[in-house]
Amino acid sequence: MLRKFSLGLLVGLLISVVPAARADDEPQVALAADLGASGGGGTTPGGMRLGGRYLYRMADQDWFDGGVAFTFGAPATGCGRIPPDGMTCDHGIADGFAGDLTLGLRRELRGQGAFTPFVRGGVFGRVLRFAADDVSGAAAGVDIGAGVAARVGKDLALVGSGGAFAGRAWLGGGVGGTGQLGMIVTIGAELRMR
Numbered sequence: 001m002l003r004k005f006s007l008g009l010l011v012g013l014l015i016s017v018v019p020a021a022r023a024d025d026e027p028q029v030a031l032a033a034d035l036g037a038s039g040g041g042g043t044t045p046g047g048m049r050l051g052g053r054y055l056y057r058m059a060d061q062d063w064f065d066g067g068v069a070f071t072f073g074a075p076a077t078g079c080g081r082i083p084p085d086g087m088t089c090d091h092g093i094a095d096g097f098a099g100d101l102t103l104g105l106r107r108e109l110r111g112q113g114a115f116t117p118f119v120r121g122g123v124f125g126r127v128l129r130f131a132a133d134d135v136s137g138a139a140a141g142v143d144i145g146a147g148v149a150a151r152v153g154k155d156l157a158l159v160g161s162g163g164a165f166a167g168r169a170w171l172g173g174g175v176g177g178t179g180q181l182g183m184i185v186t187i188g189a190e191l192r193m194r
Contacts, residue, residue: 027155027192030055030063034159034188038071038098043089043169043178045096045128047073049186055106065106065120071098079133079175087174091130098128102143114151120144124165126180134173139180141167155192161185 032053040046051069058064078091104122111117126139145163152158167180 026057027194028057029194030190030192032067032159032188032190034069034161034186036184036186036188037094038182038184039093040071040073040096040180040182041091041093042181043091043171043175044180044182045071045073045098045130046092046182047071047094047096049184051100051186051188053190055190058105061108063106063108065102065104065122067100067102069100069102071096071100073097075130075132077132078130079135079173081174086176087135089130089133089135089171089175089178096128096130098126100124100126104143111148115148116151116157117146117148119146120161120163124167126167126169128169128171135171135175136173137169137171137175139167139169141165141180143184145184149190157190157192158187159190160187 034051036049038046038049049069049071051067053067056064073095076095079087079089082088102122102124104120106118106120109117121144124141124143129136143163143165145161147161149157149159162185164183169178169180
C-alpha cells in the first residue's frame with residue numbers, strides 16, 4: 001500500500017510539472033549542503049544529520065530535488081528479545097545510524113525580496129543500523145517538507161527547512177518489518193549555477 005502511494009505521489013508530482021519558458025540567464029542547477037538534526041525513536045534512527053542536494057530546474061518554480069544524507073546518533077542499546085525467537089526495539093530519539101537517498105520535487109512559492117519559501121515532497125530509500133544491538137536493515141517511504149531560502153549573493157542562498165517522513169523498514173536480528181516515522185530540521189547553503 002505504501003509503495004503504491006509513494007509511486008503515485010512521485011508520478012503525480014512529475015506529471016504536474018509543465019515546463020515553462022525561462023530566461024537563459026536563470027540558474028538551471030543548484031548544489032546544496034546542509035546540517036541539522038533528525039528525530040527518530042523506536043526503530044527509526046535519529047541524531048545529527050549531514051547532507052547534500054542536487055537540484056535541477058524543470059520549470060520556472062519547479063525543481064527536481066535529489067539528495068544524500070547521513071544521520072549519526074548515539075550507539076545505545078534499545079532492543080530486547082521476545083520469546084520464542086523475536087526481538088523488539090525501543091531506541092531513543094537520537095540513537096542509531098542511517099544513510100538516505102531521496103528523490104523528489106521542490107516548488108518555490110511567492111517570496112518577498114531576498115526570501116523565497118518552498119515546499120517539497122518525495123520518496124526515500126534508507127539503510128539503517130543500531131550497532132550496539134547488531135540490528136541492520138533497509139527502509140523506504142515518503143517525505144514532505146517546507147523551508148525558506150534567503151539570498152545572500154547573486155547565486156548563493158542560506159536555506160532553513162523542516163520536514164517529516166514516514167515509511168516501512170525491514171530489519172534483521174529477529175525484528176522484522178516495522179515503521180519509520182520522524183522529523184528533520186536543517187540549515188545550509190545553496191549555490192545555483194547556470
